[in-house]
Amino acid sequence: MVRVEGVSFTVGKKVLVKETTASFTPNHFHVIMGANGAGKSTLLKLMSGYLKPFTGHVYLQQKDIHQYSQLELATKRAVLSQHYDITFPITVRDVVLMGRYPYYKSVATEKDRQLCDEAMHTMRINNLAEREYTTLSGGEAQKTQMSRVLAQIGETNSNLQKVLFLDEPVSHLDVKYQYQLLHTAKDLCKKNVTVIAILHDINLALHFADRILFMKDGAVRYDLDHPKEVTPHIIKDIFDITATIEMIRDKTVVLF
Amino acid sequence: MLKNSSYPVIYSVLLIVLIVCIFLSACTGAVNLSVAEIFDIVKHSLGLSTSAAVNSVHEGLFLQIRLPRTFLCVLVGAALSVSGTLMQALFRNPIVEPGLIGTSAGSALGAALIIVLGKDVFFSHLSFLGDLMMPVCAFAGGLAATMLVYQFSASLQRINISVMILAGIAINAIANGATGFLAYIARDPQARSITFWNLGSLAGASWEAVLITSVSTVVGFILSLSFAKPLNALQLGDAEASYLGVNTERLKIKVILVNTLLVSIATSLVGIIAFVGLIVPHLLRLLKGSDNRYLIIGSALLGAIVLIVTDMVCRVIIAPAEMPIGIVTAFIGAPVFLWLLSRIKNNQGGGFYG
Numbered sequence: 001m002v003r004v005e006g007v008s009f010t011v012g013k014k015v016l017v018k019e020t021t022a023s024f025t026p027n028h029f030h031v032i033m034g035a036n037g038a039g040k041s042t043l044l045k046l047m048s049g050y051l052k053p054f055t056g057h058v059y060l061q062q063k064d065i066h067q068y069s070q071l072e073l074a075t076k077r078a079v080l081s082q083h084y085d086i087t088f089p090i091t092v093r094d095v096v097l098m099g100r101y102p103y104y105k106s107v108a109t110e111k112d113r114q115l116c117d118e119a120m121h122t123m124r125i126n127n128l129a130e131r132e133y134t135t136l137s138g139g140e141a142q143k144t145q146m147s148r149v150l151a152q153i154g155e156t157n158s159n160l161q162k163v164l165f166l167d168e169p170v171s172h173l174d175v176k177y178q179y180q181l182l183h184t185a186k187d188l189c190k191k192n193v194t195v196i197a198i199l200h201d202i203n204l205a206l207h208f209a210d211r212i213l214f215m216k217d218g219a220v221r222y223d224l225d226h227p228k229e230v231t232p233h234i235i236k237d238i239f240d241i242t243a244t245i246e247m248i249r250d251k252t253v254v255l256f
Numbered sequence: 257m258l259k260n261s262s263y264p265v266i267y268s269v270l271l272i273v274l275i276v277c278i279f280l281s282a283c284t285g286a287v288n289l290s291v292a293e294i295f296d297i298v299k300h301s302l303g304l305s306t307s308a309a310v311n312s313v314h315e316g317l318f319l320q321i322r323l324p325r326t327f328l329c330v331l332v333g334a335a336l337s338v339s340g341t342l343m344q345a346l347f348r349n350p351i352v353e354p355g356l357i358g359t360s361a362g363s364a365l366g367a368a369l370i371i372v373l374g375k376d377v378f379f380s381h382l383s384f385l386g387d388l389m390m391p392v393c394a395f396a397g398g399l400a401a402t403m404l405v406y407q408f409s410a411s412l413q414r415i416n417i418s419v420m421i422l423a424g425i426a427i428n429a430i431a432n433g434a435t436g437f438l439a440y441i442a443r444d445p446q447a448r449s450i451t452f453w454n455l456g457s458l459a460g461a462s463w464e465a466v467l468i469t470s471v472s473t474v475v476g477f478i479l480s481l482s483f484a485k486p487l488n489a490l491q492l493g494d495a496e497a498s499y500l501g502v503n504t505e506r507l508k509i510k511v512i513l514v515n516t517l518l519v520s521i522a523t524s525l526v527g528i529i530a531f532v533g534l535i536v537p538h539l540l541r542l543l544k545g546s547d548n549r550y551l552i553i554g555s556a557l558l559g560a561i562v563l564i565v566t567d568m569v570c571r572v573i574i575a576p577a578e579m580p581i582g583i584v585t586a587f588i589g590a591p592v593f594l595w596l597l598s599r600i601k602n603n604q605g606g607g608f609y610g
Contacts, residue, residue, distance in 0.1 A: 050495050074501030081499075086491055087348055088546035094488075101489055102501040152500070 001026060002047055002163055002194060006056035009042055016042040018218040019056070026161055029189050030196045031205040031227075034215035035239055040198045041082065041167055043215065047196065048079045048165050061161055074102035077163040078152035082171070084145055086133050092144050093129040096120055099151030112151075119150035122184055138172035146181055156191035164188055166197035170204070182208045202254045206230070214238045228252045263550050266543065270557035274330070277564045281326045282318065285571050289314060289322070325461035329567045330560040331469040332458070332526050335518040337559025338473075338480050340533025341551045342515045345487040346508060347420065350596070353534035354519040357424045358401030360528045361431035363520035365438075366397025368450050372438045391468055394524030399516040401427050406512060453527035456582030458567055465525045472521035477556055479514045483507065484549035491546075529563070529582050531589020536562055538596060 003023040009016050017039045024030050024047075034040050045051040047058055049065040058065045060076060068076070078099070086095075096119060100112035120126050123143045128136070136144065146169065153162055164185060170178040178201075185195050186208055199205045205212055206227050214222040214234060222234050235243040235254060244255050261269075283289050289297075293311075297318050300310045336354065343352045354360050370390045405427050409420030439450040486507050489497040497504050519533075540554040563581075566588070570579040 045495070048499065050498055070498055070503045071501035074499060077499075079496075079499040081493070081496055084492060084496070085348075087350060088344075088491060089541060090488075090491065090546055094545075094547065095492075098489055098492065098500060101485060106485065 001059075001061050001161060002196065003059040004043075004047060004056065005059070007043075007046055007053040007058060008055045009046055009051060009053055015218055017046060017053075020219050021056075022213060022220055022223065024163075024194050024196055026192050026194045027189055028194065028210040029186055029208050030194070031209040031212045032196065032198045032215060033200070033202065033205060033212060033238065038215040038238075039218040040215055042218075044079075044165055044167050044196070044198060048077060049073055050079075060163065071102055074152070076161070077165065078149045079165040080145055080149045080167060080169050082167045084141065089132050089134060091129070092125065092131050092133055092136070092147075093120075095133050095144055096129075096147045096151050099148040100154070102152065103154065115154050116147070116151045119147040122150060123147045123181070139174065139177060142169070142172045143177065143181070146184070150184070153188065153193065156188065156193055158192055161192060161194070163194045163196065166195070168198050168200065170199070170201075178204060202230075202235070206252050206254070230254070261544070263544075263553075266550075267553060267557065270554065270561065274557055274561050274564075277561050278326055278330065281329065281564045281568050282322050284568055285322065285575075287314065287317060289318060294318065320463075321461070324463050324466050325458050325567070326564065327466045328458055328461040328469060328526065329564045331466065331473045332522040332529065333532060333559040333561070333563025334556040335469065335473045335476060335522045335559075336529060336533040337536035337555035337562070338477055338552055339515045339518045340535075340559075341537045341548065341555045342480055342483070342487070342511050342518075343533070344537055345490065345548050345551075346511045346515075348491060348493075349420075350538065351534070351593070352420075353531070354515065355528065355530040355533070356428075357405045357420065358427035358431060359398045359516060359519045360523050360530070361428045361435070362401025363394040363398035363516075363523040364454065364528055365401075365431040365435050366393035366395070366520070367453075367524040368435045368438045369393055369397075371450055371453075372442045372446050388468075391472075391521045391524045394520040395516060397431070398520035398523065399513070401431055402512055402516055406508075452580060454582070455580035456527035456529040456585070457578075457580050458526050458570075459578060460525070469521055469525060472517050476514050476518040477552070479510075480518075480552045481549065483511055483514070484547075484552055487511070487548045527580075527582060529585050531585045531593065532559060532562055532566075535589055535592050535596075538592075 001024070005021050007020045008018045020043060032040050032043065042051065046053050049058065049060070049068070052066060060068065060073075065073070093116065096116045097108055097112070099119070100108055100116060104112055117126070120129060123146050125140065125143050125147060128140060128144065133141065133144065149164065153164060156162065166185060169185075170181055173181060182204065185197065189195050189210070209227045212224045212227045212230065213220050216238055221238065224230060230245065230252065232243050232245055235241065241256060246253050246255060279291060279294070282294055283291060293314065296310050297315045300315065301319060339359075340353045343354060343357065344350055367390050370393050405420060405423045408423035435450065435454070439447045442450065486497065486502040489500045489502050490504065490507070492500075494504050536555050536559045537551055540551050540558060544550065566584050567581055570581050570584050573579055
């Protein structure tokens with residue numbers, strides 16, 4: 001459960017997020033969409049507790065997110081960022097194991113290693129485990145990072161409310177793995193995890209989302225509880241492109 | 257060969273090499289001692305043997321000169337290399353070392369102040385404080401320089417590496433200029449000692465120096481080990497490390513403080529020794545990965561080995577005179593540094609080791 005109330009964030013004189021209010025519920029796959037520079041990533045960084053809002057508050061499970069310690073927070077939410085830039089040689093397995101850092105002190109337990117193996121299995125990268133991260137392709141690196149994030153989410157059950165943030169998680173993936181990664185996230189939704197993802201492909205969003213929020217100029221402009229209600233007017237307003245919307249075999253499809 | 261060995265095996269091999277090097281270093285020099293003679297001297301000085309066969313000149317040489325010098329090499333080599341590891345992990349950049357970001361030059365300035373202005377300025381009447389003034393001033397100088405460079409290069413959310421290198425150049429220039437000025441106004445013997453000490457030398461090794469450095473190095477090493485895991489997480493980036501539960505701002509301050517402790521105390525006693533801290537972590541990464549726990553332990557061992565061997569070269573190469581160690585590390589270290597740079601240039605992936 002994540003709630004933002006009147007949140008604003010500025011850099012210099014530029015307002016990146018202004019007066020935004022929204023709430024996100026467990027068992028739902030939320031997708032945030034918007035044109036470049038609409039403030040999506042900034043909002044995500046505010047909601048994940050990395051940036052501190054200038055005005056307003058972000059609540060995670062009814063408590064202000066900045067009242068948690070970093071370590072506490074790390075066991076409650078995981079974030080898949082857009083870019084990773086690793087300089088030094090490190091194996092894929094060790095990167096994934098970092099997802100368990102919040103849970104162990106200096107030596108990983110058997111359970112930690114097992115969760116990592118499961119995460120790599122889910123993302124189908126077991127064969128890459130001993131590869132050096134810096135030699136991976138963009139897609140392989142993205143799958144590795146997703147495995148790490150899955151390992152950080154770790155165990156799920158009805159008593160644990162965890163949040164998964166995904167910032168353009170499929171930008172480097174081919175079609176098959178785009179669907180696979182988002183299916184993985186969707187499965188987590190069923191296990192009491194709140195999923196909040198930034199996506200650029202509207203049809204991919206329509207396929208997975210339980211709710212879509214469209215952002216423009218740093219604020220949420222449209223908040224659709226039923227994504228199928230998307231209209232050409234909304235697409236035009238948000239992305240400045242003319243589209244038609246068709247129903248094809250029971251699926252809403254946006255055509256450009 | 258060692259790539260597939262486990263960490264304990266690598267540590268053991270390094271430790272054995274280190275012990276061999278310690279013996280070699282204790283034996284070689286203007287006067288060569290045999291291992292048997294060393295054992296005789298040790299036994300004699302511990303009162304375990306009453307045989308009068310021990311040459312008292314050799315005994316003095318070994319106990320008062322050779323041995324402290326060898327131990328100082330171990331401690332300084334370990335301190336500089338662990339510092340290099342910390343800095344490279346913190347700045348997430350493979351070409352960072354204490355010499356580049358002002359720590360060494362700042363420490364040198366702090367120490368030069370004491371050499372020239374003398375202990376009479378500060379607390380001279382207390383001999384204990386007098387002995388500590390130099391390391392304390394070196395620490396203050398090193399910390400000030402490092403913090404300045406860090407402040408300049410830390411922009412809104414990340415360290416800007418090119419700004420950091422340029423700020424390092426500027427701060428180094430200021431510190432070196434001030435040190436040069438002190439050398440200029442100094443009386444001759446002081447100026448000579450500043451010059452020598454800018455090139456680095458272990459010739460002044462004493463048991464007091466060993467004691468002071470052992471405290472800073474051991475404390476710094478233990479604290480560094482506790483940073484290993486968060487520094488690993490930092491390799492993903494600032495935001496990512498904080499998502500993994502690391503308080504990155506606090507971590508950075510702690511790492512800079514420990515790094516300054518390691519470098520400034522060593523620098524105040526032996527002068528500026530460049531490139532050791534840069535190259536040792538690289539050699540270890542080429543050997544086996546870049547887990548920071550391994551790098552920190554490995555740096556302590558390999559750094560000690562590298563400095564002992566370099567110091568032996570200094571003592572032997574133009575014997576009976578002695579080469580300042582900074583000259584030798586520069587001549588060996590700079591080409592290795594260029595070779596590392598060429599690896600970046602030739603590797604389109606941007607990786608250093610791939």
